[in-house]
Amino acid sequence: MLYFDYNATTPIDPAVREAMRPFLDQEFGNPSSFYRLGRRATETLTEARESVAQLLHATPREIIFTSCATESITTAFLSALEAAPEKRHLITSTVEHSATLELCQYYESCGYEVTYLPVDREGNLSLEQLENSITPSTALISLLWANNETGVIFPVEKIAAIAAEKNIPLHLDAVQAVGKIPIDLQSIPVSYLSLSGHKIYAPKGVGSLYVNRHVSYTPLLRGSQEGTRRAGTENVASITGFGHAAMMAKEKLSSEQQRLTTLRDYFEKMLMRSLQGVHLNGEKASRLPNTSSLTFDKIEATAALFLLDEKKLFCSAGSACNTQSRTPSHVLSAMGCTLEEARSTLRFSFGRFTTEIEIKESIKIISSVVQKLRSLA
Numbered sequence: 509m510l511y512f513d514y515n516a517t518t519p520i521d522p523a524v525r526e527a528m529r530p531f532l533d534q535e536f537g538n539p540s541s542f543y544r545l546g547r548r549a550t551e552t553l554t555e556a557r558e559s560v561a562q563l564l565h566a567t568p569r570e571i572i573f574t575s576c577a578t579e580s581i582t583t584a585f586l587s588a589l590e591a592a593p594e595k596r597h598l599i600t601s602t603v604e605h606s607a608t609l610e611l612c613q614y615y616e617s618c619g620y621e622v623t624y625l626p627v628d629r630e631g632n633l634s635l636e637q638l639e640n641s642i643t644p645s646t647a648l649i650s651l652l653w654a655n656n657e658t659g660v661i662f663p664v665e666k667i668a669a670i671a672a673e674k675n676i677p678l679h680l681d682a683v684q685a686v687g688k689i690p691i692d693l694q695s696i697p698v699s700y701l702s703l704s705g706h707k708i709y710a711p712k713g714v715g716s717l718y719v720n721r722h723v724s725y726t727p728l729l730r731g732s733q734e735g736t737r738r739a740g741t742e743n744v745a746s747i748t749g750f751g752h753a754a755m756m757a758k759e760k761l762s763s764e765q766q767r768l769t770t771l772r773d774y775f776e777k778m779l780m781r782s783l784q785g786v787h788l789n790g791e792k793a794s795r796l797p798n799t800s801s802l803t804f805d806k807i808e809a810t811a812a813l814f815l816l817d818e819k820k821l822f823c824s825a826g827s828a829c830n831t832q833s834r835t836p837s838h839v840l841s842a843m844g845c846t847l848e849e850a851r852s853t854l855r856f857s858f859g860r861f862t863t864e865i866e867i868k869e870s871i872k873i874i875s876s877v878v879q880k881l882r883s884l885a
């Protein structure tokens with residue numbers, strides 16, 4: 509199997525699974541219980557919180573565990589909006605993950621005004637437009653750190669400076685950035701930041717929300733757990749896995765960043781060498797080390813996915829969510845791609861278990877599939 513869809517989800521790292529195992533077996537205690545089985549569960553939550561905090565250069569009490577990044581994003585919005593009920597304007601971008609976009613649409617239906625900042629052909633945001641869109645009524649700016657479809661990285665340092673200067677809460681969706689590029693919340697101050705376990709080799713169904721200790725917070729689920737900030741008996745095993753994954757991400761960050769950049773550059777260069785009419789989306793932008801969004805002239809991406817699937821090569825057309833609905837990617841559309849270009853685009857995203865041999869093998873398979881589809885057209 510050639511798995512090139514790490515941005516959709518990652519496999520669980522075997523070391524993460526090992527760290528979780530005791531909490532799926534004998535250490536099944538409820539962290540709220542007094543006896544030592546419960547205390548052991550509390551300890552592992554503390555360790556996990558420290559690991560996630562260290563990865564972000566945050567403090568442990570700024571980390572809240574959630575069920576997924578979607579929940580984290582939703583809670584960040586709720587917190588910012590409840591803190592300033594008179595403010596009825598939100599700023600986001602046209603290329604956000606659907607978790608953010610659909611939440612913004614919901615708030616629009618509640619009477620909020622939402623500015624969707626456009627991007628240019630490379631997927632870059634205009635900081636001037638961001639600044640100009642801020643009004644006295646702006647309650648929150650919510651933007652991606654890095655895009656899940658193209659890997660394009662937003663200039664978060666400058667975004668954070670603008671938000672701080674105008675005193676507007678900033679939420680960043682760092683789901684794709686974390687573990688791939690450094691995140692230092694000491695040097696880039698934000699109000700809220702969302703992470704997901706299953707994008708960093710932990711299981712699905714766990715995430716976290718960073719809440720800067722100086723900003724206000726409103727729980728989505730009310731009750732005693734997580735210091736009354738997120739109720740529901742803690743998902744002890746998954747949180748343990750998430751903490752272990754965060755620790756591993758920190759350890760491997762710089763070596764993986766280099767290794768994946770080399771593999772990705774080779775992949776792109778060789779595909780462009782062996783095939784005509786291949787275009788790299790976000791080519792001139794600053795990008796994540798692991799993501800290649802490539803448009804192949806004169807092919808249907810969905811047909812390519814089918815043939816690649818037969819060769820056990822798994823990648824995606826746009827985002828995982830778009831593949832089923834067959835609507836062209838909103839990200840590529842926002843970047844000015846035509847419908848045809850968007851429908852001819854494949855996303856390859858690599859990760860910890862991607863090897864050079866796999867990359868070489870995939871170049872042959874992709875080239876032959878594209879040639880086959882073009883010859884049929």
Ligand SMILES: *Cc1c(COP(=O)(O)O)cnc(C)c1O
Nearest residue numbers: 576577578605607656683684704
């Ligand atoms: C996967 C993803 C999410 C959603 O994460 P879940 O934990 O699955 O809710 C949000 N934003 C980005 C950029 C993502 O890639």
